[in-house]
Amino acid sequence: MEPDPTPTPLPSDALTPGPDGHKSGYVALVGAPNVGKSTLLNRWLGTKLSIVSPRPSTTRNRVLGILTEEATEDDPGHQLVLLDTPGVVRPKYKLHQHMMRDVDRSLGDADVTVLMADATERELTHDARQAVERVQMSSAPVLLALNKIDKLGLVDEALPLVEVYTEALGRPADAVVPISAQHGRGTDALLELVLERIPLGPPYYPADQLSEHPERFFISEIIREAVFHQFRDEVPYATQVVVVTYEERPGRKDFVACDIVVERDSQKAILIGKGGRALKRLGQAAREEIEAFLGRGVFLQLFVKTRADWRDRDGHLREYGFGR
Ligand SMILES: Nc1nc2c(ncn2[C@@H]2O[C@H](COP(=O)(O)OP(=O)(O)OP(=O)(O)O)[C@@H](O)[C@H]2O)c(=O)[nH]1
Ligand SMILES: [Mg+2]
Incomplete structure (x- = not known):
């Protein structure tokens, strides 16, 4: 669900x-x-x-x-x-x-x-x-x-x-x-x-509401932040994160599967690292942050994909939520 x-x-x-x-x-x-x-x-x-x-x-x-x-x-x-x-x-x-x-x-x-x-x-x-x-x-x-x-x-x-x-x-x-x-x-x-300098007016949101973005947005942002901290040069800029599946499972940890999209296979290789070690480290760091943000346990699965020049492609940009 x-x-x-x-x-x-x-x-x-x-x-x-x-x-x-x-x-x-x-x-x-x-x-x-x-x-x-x-x-x-x-x-x-x-x-x-x-x-x-x-x-x-x-x-x-x-x-x-x-x-x-x-x-x-x-x-x-x-x-x-x-x-x-x-x-x-x-x-x-x-x-x-x-x-x-x-x-x-x-x-x-x-x-x-x-x-x-x-x-x-x-x-x-x-x-x-x-x-x-x-x-x-x-x-x-x-x-x-x-x-x-x-x-x-x-x-x-x-x-x-x-x-x-x-x-x-x-x-x-x-x-x-x-x-x-x-x-x-x-x-x-x-x-x-x-x-x-703020005008008089009633509240727009209920008092306990902190934001209006869905949890998926924050999950992808936390992973993007982890990429910024772990990788150098162009890699963080060529990276977009898409939450593909997000399931709350009664009695078990939430299940979250994400695509990490980069522009070139060389960047994909960097993100994955030798024997998958870089990706594992990324997943661990991001999972801890996501759990702290959501206040519950998460099983996080990451897949790295290449989408050539996504930063310049309207179709991909729309898919990633830009241009709505
Ligand atoms: N020394 C110092 N560093 C700060 C301060 N505020 C922010 N930083 C650092 O400056 C860097 C950029 O901070 P961000 O808050 O990401 O800056 P931003 O303006 O949102 O940047 P973009 O999202 O890239 O436009 C981070 O390393 C922060 O820790 C400050 O008051 N003092
Ligand atoms: Mg900023």
Whole structure:
């Protein structure tokens, strides 16, 4: 049997409206690859929802996380729908075009945009400039988050970068906040500034809902993350993971079978490794993460397949969920 996907949002009138003063809205996290968008999403949610790796272009979809603060006597409560997005790049493959569509879609939905930058940089990289250009097309307030300040001796070292961004944006950001998403510095202050700009409104989702993607999505992402950590060069970029079977079995571990798709037989050989050892190690690492995420035991089966140039083939991209 197919486990139920996480429920989709209820129409807001099906939910009890929040008391006066309740706020709700969408927050897009946008920026060049590797600046720490997914790390910030996870930090704010207090849980690992979006995959993270030291290499650029890890995130390939918009990843939605729901941050709910229920009303109390002193606080009317709020619900922020956080949208982690793929790092902005100049599209090289059709896959990238789909990724950039997710960025623009998120910017279109945003009540507030958090434009993230790497505070250790002194000028705009090409990708960062592209990110600014996309952000300029949205009318939402823009908060500039200078991330990775833990790598700076003094926060002031990031000041020249603020000027660079002001010039590129054509105006000052609504606020500039130095943060360390990894260590949790400045992230509460940034959240407060976001919340100040979120409109009044009822919650969109039930209070206990964390996301709206099906469990299958997170399973494939966890395996992709493990590939990013275990393999180098082009392999992680040429890899897509498809959950082929997902069965809950009463009294037994869940059964999950996945295809790991790569573009060339040489990449397939690398993923499998001598005597299947690399694939075994990958399966072990991914299974542990999946079990921690699902909170139950999993029997994981991985198959490696070659689909030439899937990143540029419409049929394959559709099959893997891009372009819907
Ligand atoms: N030192 C330091 N490293 C950070 C911080 N935030 C994120 N990182 C690291 O930066 C790398 C990229 O982080 P991600 O969160 O995957 O970045 P991203 O912006 O989502 O990247 P893409 O999905 O590729 O666009 C990872 O190795 C993180 O651990 C930070 O505040 N300080
Ligand atoms: Mg990311």
